[in-house]
Amino acid sequence: MPHCSADSASLYRALQALEREGAVSGTWEIAAAGPPRKVYHLTDQGNSMLSEFAKDIEKRRENFNFFLDRYRRQHD
Numbered sequence: 001m002p003h004c005s006a007d008s009a010s011l012y013r014a015l016q017a018l019e020r021e022g023a024v025s026g027t028w029e030i031a032a033a034g035p036p037r038k039v040y041h042l043t044d045q046g047n048s049m050l051s052e053f054a055k056d057i058e059k060r061r062e063n064f065n066f067f068l069d070r071y072r073r074q075h076d
Helices: 008-021 044-075
Strands: 024-029 037-042
16 A cells, blocks of 8 residues: 655645535544544545546646657657
8 A cells, every 4th residue: 555645734624625615525424432533525526626637647648758759769
């Protein structure tokens, strides 16, 4: 499992912002043992945003690959 070195306070601020935007919804879970915890789920809007983000990443990857292919042809 990859290790995430993100600051937990920053992560929760980001989740709160996403919740305000309607991208995630959060619900509190109360267990018999341990403190309550908030669990977040993607909403339909969040899934749509994620899909657009993935398309943007794919386009950027295509642009990088185009650049690298041209670079390699000139420098091999």
